[in-house]
Amino acid sequence: MQNAKEKYGVKAKPTYDGYKSYQYLDAGVDYKEYELAKEIARVEPYVYEVSDEQEKLVQKIIEDEYIVSLHEHTFITPANIDSIFEFRRQGRDWTGYEGLSVSGLDIVFENYMDGTAFITSNAGWKWNDVLHDLGTRYSDFAHQDMVIRAERIDDLYRAKKEGKIAFVTSLESATQIENEIDRVDVLYGFGVRVMGIAYSEANALGSGLREKNDSGLTVFGHKVVERMNKLGMTIDVSHCGDQTARDVIAASNKPIFITHVGARALWDISRLKPDDVLKACAEKGGVIGIEAAPHTTLTHNHPDHSIESVMEHFEYVVNLCGIDHVAFGLDTLYGDHVGLHHAFAGALSIKSAHAGPQFEEVEYVKGLENPTEAYQNVIRWLVKHGYSQEDIRKVMGRNVLRVLEETWAK
Template sequence: MVKPKVKDYDGYKSFQYLEANKDYKDYKLAKEIGRVEPFVYPVSEEEEEQVQQILQEDLIISLHEHTFVTPENVDEIMEFRRQGRDWTGYEGLSVSGLDVIFENYMDGTAFITSNAGWKWNDVIHDLGIRYSDFAHQDMVIKAESIEDIYRAKRENKIAFVTSLESATQIENEIDRVDVLYGLGVRVMGIAYSEANSLGSGLREKNDSGLTVFGHKVVERMNKLGMTIDVSHCGDQTTRDVIEASSKPIFMTHVGARALWNISRLKPDDCLIACAEKGGVIGIEAAPHTTLTEQHKDHSIESVMEHFEYTANLVGIDHVAFGLDTLFGDHVGLHHAFVEALSIGSSHAGVSFDEVPYVKGVENPSEAYLNVVRWLVKHGYSREDIRKVMGGNIMRVLKETWVK
């Protein structure tokens, strides 16, 4: 029997080098493992052997995650965010099976100086605090190159690729893209919910597409070696970015609007255009996003229906997973941030039954393990599993990064 894949983790907890309630306000945090009833996707012993072999030998990559830990009482989230200090779920990640995580921090809700998020000083603060914590542990590697990713796998560690979901914080200062690159940012979205100086976000009713400044930013990101993300862009801005970019792009965490008609998901033409330029589409699993008519209760089954639809539409070489999970009450978090995250507007006109959590992909400690189990159970070949769990992403990084 192949032993379950576990990272070398020494028990470190975020900021344990500081003194609670002296250097920072202490909050009771959500459990990283077992907050809800754990779910193991049902497979046979032989299939589980295959799963564990895949985890041992192949790169397992999340294209989009938020690995922070929420307060156990989600009603405390606003004051918690105002403090500007986020805990990383190292314990949960150590058993996740993940080798590489595109970590997106919490900058859309960086509320240190403003309730609107995406302020330059807040983003820099957020990155610096998290990096300071990383420096005091030895399981996570801050990855800025292809070699850093491979090194993490060799050393049984986890590579964190610093990613930002929007470029709103650069305002009209194009050289701030270079500054963010210098600070380790390797993937960045063009716009989040609201329009910015580059283009339109998904909540805008009138999407006029990529601006002149947006074109300049796309060109600068191509030159720098920073991969572009359009997950939260409006449809026309998405199309314009794909056309304008000289290199492949990511849709790090989306689904197929053809299966569930909300603006948070992408129409077929955008998915196809992304793939035709060599890009990769990460399938999303944040609560109440990747639902389907067949699976209206959000679970791993509805997520994987979006995966199969997208893979059939654009080809297996252009699909991956960016499940967009975290440690804590994700649904409660959405309620708290309903305006900042534009959840209500993206679901306008579509009714669904709310679930307390997404069964099978509730948090990073179980989500990717269950996806691999699902793929094995449903007869996907080792080659195709290797592609969607990491190989496709690595191909794009080799085409977009400096080295």
């Protein structure tokens, strides 16, 4: 672990003992073994440049404050990304424990890979496949001591005290419930605490962001919003169409999240949200997480996707909505994220969601390549650009915790 600390600067979680996913099973006997991408230094590690004094403050913030990712996929892709469909079909994902141990993160809204749970279908979002995906990852979590499943507020606070990382089980869409509202309760029972209304395609609840005709939240969608409010499951509209997002915000009697997004005013693609949706979320008390998946949060000032373009979106949303309503859901993973997007372009409608201004493709987002380096570099950027420790405390975690205090069952 010393090598990883030297590369990234953050002390490893004391509860990490070197565990690797499924080491309690026999590779080649209990599952097919794949060569996985590197968690540490898949590409040259990037440390955002700050002074020695600023770096001391960065490390103090990581040590003292709650560092929260509002949206992440902490799985490790296969080294050969061309094998991803076969890899996903076995229904077993590996978690980047080593990388997470030196990430500085205390709370991760883990979204697994349920949209690509291709065990029985290439379309994804099948009920049994989603439950299989959750159960298999939970089995792995149960065999190690660093990651804990967070189902109540107290779990979030105790994780940091115990040197652990709290995973909040999140799903990007409710597509898998079909027209069965009690499945929301079942998912809650499986530990799901945040759920999106729709992904790119429309479902029984409302429209996704790729639909040309967004008719808004359906009657069934209104019932699901009401049920989620009653259960204490926080709502996400990151992948909803604009009108559906507006309707959800209006229908919910509690604040919501837009967990991973940017400002369409800076880069005109449907994957990002217009000002009125961002402001409506904030006015209802919600929080907007800034996105960094490759080729999303670009800007005309920074058309090569990097930490600078992402942070331009951050400052725009802060100026629009206020510092109390912004956080980071950088949407990173361990492996070739760009290659993954190419592989899933059809299945996840990525191409249509990114249609807009022309841009030069990058191999990875410089400074935000994976969960290990991303959140430390954001803190470095904030420190270097003169943000107060109180404002950093808010955007790195406290804003998110406030919404959960209001939305989760006590």
